[in-house]
Amino acid sequence: MSASNPTLAIAMIFILAAFAFYTVGVWAERIGSRLRWWHAIVFWLGLVCDTTGTGAMAVLAGGMFQSTIHGVTGMTAIILMLFHATWATIVLAKKNERLITSFHRFSVFVWLVWLVPMVGGAVLGSSV
DSSP, rough: OOTTTTHHHHHHHHHHHHHHHHHHHHHHHHTTSOOOOHHHHHHHHHHHHHHHHHHHHHHTTTTTTOOSSHHHHHHHHHHHHHHHHHHHHHHHTOOOOOHHHHHHHHHHHHHHHHHHHHHHHHHHHOOO
């Protein structure tokens, strides 16, 4: 796989954008100890970027789901990110103050799970 491959470049750009969006959203929420609408929007943007980047990587790998540790952790992370963004939106819409102020615990957990395939993919990609 060549570094000049446009599909690889697109995948890398979107995965890095996902990392930026998700990290900013999760840690801003954690530091502020309060879920806000802009956090939910950033979670959705992170999910869209991650899914787009993963889709581009799937084109390079010859299929969307690979039954490898990276494939399983990646699919788990995307499912968790979808649940996370959806749940954040629901919590904010219902204005549940208890959940708004404790949501960051779930966010950090999802972010940590998401880091596994993100870092794993970077390590695997750099060793190819």
